[in-house]
Amino acid sequence: MKNSPSSAGSPNSSLSPVSPPIHFFEYQERVRYSETDQMGVAHNKSYFEWFELGRTEFCRQAGLPYRDIEAQGIYLVVAEAHCRYHKPLHYDDPFLIRVGLSEASARKIVFSYEILAAGSGILLATGYTVHVPTNRRAEVCSLPPDLLSRIKAAGKP
Amino acid sequence: MKNSPSSAGSPNSSLSPVSPPIHFFEYQERVRYSETDQMGVAHNKSYFEWFELGRTEFCRQAGLPYRDIEAQGIYLVVAEAHCRYHKPLHYDDPFLIRVGLSEASARKIVFSYEILAAGSGILLATGYTVHVPTNRRAEVCSLPPDLLSRIKAAGKP
Amino acid sequence: MKNSPSSAGSPNSSLSPVSPPIHFFEYQERVRYSETDQMGVAHNKSYFEWFELGRTEFCRQAGLPYRDIEAQGIYLVVAEAHCRYHKPLHYDDPFLIRVGLSEASARKIVFSYEILAAGSGILLATGYTVHVPTNRRAEVCSLPPDLLSRIKAAGKP
Amino acid sequence: MKNSPSSAGSPNSSLSPVSPPIHFFEYQERVRYSETDQMGVAHNKSYFEWFELGRTEFCRQAGLPYRDIEAQGIYLVVAEAHCRYHKPLHYDDPFLIRVGLSEASARKIVFSYEILAAGSGILLATGYTVHVPTNRRAEVCSLPPDLLSRIKAAGKP
Numbered sequence: 008m009k010n011s012p013s014s015a016g017s018p019n020s021s022l023s024p025v026s027p028p029i030h031f032f033e034y035q036e037r038v039r040y041s042e043t044d045q046m047g048v049a050h051n052k053s054y055f056e057w058f059e060l061g062r063t064e065f066c067r068q069a070g071l072p073y074r075d076i077e078a079q080g081i082y083l084v085v086a087e088a089h090c091r092y093h094k095p096l097h098y099d100d101p102f103l104i105r106v107g108l109s110e111a112s113a114r115k116i117v118f119s120y121e122i123l124a125a126g127s128g129i130l131l132a133t134g135y136t137v138h139v140p141t142n143r144r145a146e147v148c149s150l151p152p153d154l155l156s157r158i159k160a161a162g163k164p
Numbered sequence: 165m166k167n168s169p170s171s172a173g174s175p176n177s178s179l180s181p182v183s184p185p186i187h188f189f190e191y192q193e194r195v196r197y198s199e200t201d202q203m204g205v206a207h208n209k210s211y212f213e214w215f216e217l218g219r220t221e222f223c224r225q226a227g228l229p230y231r232d233i234e235a236q237g238i239y240l241v242v243a244e245a246h247c248r249y250h251k252p253l254h255y256d257d258p259f260l261i262r263v264g265l266s267e268a269s270a271r272k273i274v275f276s277y278e279i280l281a282a283g284s285g286i287l288l289a290t291g292y293t294v295h296v297p298t299n300r301r302a303e304v305c306s307l308p309p310d311l312l313s314r315i316k317a318a319g320k321p
Numbered sequence: 322m323k324n325s326p327s328s329a330g331s332p333n334s335s336l337s338p339v340s341p342p343i344h345f346f347e348y349q350e351r352v353r354y355s356e357t358d359q360m361g362v363a364h365n366k367s368y369f370e371w372f373e374l375g376r377t378e379f380c381r382q383a384g385l386p387y388r389d390i391e392a393q394g395i396y397l398v399v400a401e402a403h404c405r406y407h408k409p410l411h412y413d414d415p416f417l418i419r420v421g422l423s424e425a426s427a428r429k430i431v432f433s434y435e436i437l438a439a440g441s442g443i444l445l446a447t448g449y450t451v452h453v454p455t456n457r458r459a460e461v462c463s464l465p466p467d468l469l470s471r472i473k474a475a476g477k478p
Numbered sequence: 479m480k481n482s483p484s485s486a487g488s489p490n491s492s493l494s495p496v497s498p499p500i501h502f503f504e505y506q507e508r509v510r511y512s513e514t515d516q517m518g519v520a521h522n523k524s525y526f527e528w529f530e531l532g533r534t535e536f537c538r539q540a541g542l543p544y545r546d547i548e549a550q551g552i553y554l555v556v557a558e559a560h561c562r563y564h565k566p567l568h569y570d571d572p573f574l575i576r577v578g579l580s581e582a583s584a585r586k587i588v589f590s591y592e593i594l595a596a597g598s599g600i601l602l603a604t605g606y607t608v609h610v611p612t613n614r615r616a617e618v619c620s621l622p623p624d625l626l627s628r629i630k631a632a633g634k635p
Contacts, residue, residue: 041527045200051399052369056512074570085365089403099545198370208556212523213355231413242522246560256388357516364512
């Protein structure tokens, strides 16, 4: 659970419909046995859990623990999720989750992700998630300005 | 999702600390790909999800959908969970979840489970879960008498 | 686990980069308790497990159980996965998984999905997955012609 | 992912059918969002994934990465799993997984676990898993003597 901001934002896939972030946070993890499937590699759903881990750390580094955002009655509901799998990950492989901010407005937040092999830095997967703020009654709402400006600030190097 | 009450309660393992139920509900499922691990069999955690599916169907058959229990502000929190794995399950294998009531009082509910191969009926796993009723503030409480009597009634053939 | 082929393929989102399938298979499921998160709705990763269930049923209906495909040494590795979440699903909600074939060639298979509320038929989510055939050594390979033609045939009404 | 051996083995629940280990390894984690359920707490199945993480680290600290054990064709299949849940864990809560060896013979390995709140050290859950060695054909076998002696050595302070 070592975290370190990474200043050089690596470019996303050119095919991605989301803008490349200018700054990434990094977070290291290992593939759990329970995340593998009978193909002997990490299951496709696991990457979405890793992206979520990355968001949690992004918010924490921004001084905005996501649990505090929800405690204020704001939920960043996932409206869209995408992952492109380049190379497989195996049980116990250490990897880096890099998370950056591709877009941030009062009505929409887009995070981008890269999964890289720890050590070699080989790119294993890329993805993004689109989030819409809602209130406790699950109604779409606007992100409070202070929250938005802190998220935006965290997305800069 | 075929359900059928089964009148002949099969005896639990003699080593089990819980009483054998006198009546089982049955529920059929298949092993999902995402439930396998690199050993090529269903992962040990999946059985606890299947037990939960069994409880959901037990409550539904009792005329007490579990979502309605929670809507009343009562939660059947898992206080203990146990599984003994006899034979492995593989991807796409059809199996039966048999769930019965081993104990029911205002402060404690114990469910017992058997996982059987669909078709052959071979016993693949056994287990139990102990539940304690809590209120919305997560405080231990007594199960309302009507709820308890309906659960007890459902546990009888 | 009721399955029924559906002849009228509903159009996918116009924003989707994949072609709308001309034929859908349907498969009914319910949201498991373990698939919810603290927002009180089905977690974003669960949809990818449901898509996989849909693929399993698609292959079975095509007379090609996916386990038999892997037994031949062919793996349909997930190269890309996407989901757009329109409306949330709650614990125990019954829903339909509709799966269709958007593209099929010896080197690439694309499945499309819709998640609909059982009963009302309201569209809750859409998605697609891109698959690449590999052999047992995880090397990209060509899908054997008989397999490809059977998958193609299954994708037609 | 900070790991540190802990010399003072804390006693297990007196009700546990397994012997208290004399030495524990510790491993720190946080509750993932995807591990919560609609009760707002970590789902009962998650603890079994954490136990597995603990085993992975135990083996690594023993100089026996579990992946290397499987590479030798030996699988430590889970034959039994148990967890007693004392207090709930919430999203993003940091916690310690303590894992110790309760029994080790050529035919059976028993691991014991404690989940503690990081910081306060409050005991949140206890559990154990029983493992049986099998070979690549899933047949029960004897643990090679060198493997057994290294596992035993790792279980001592």
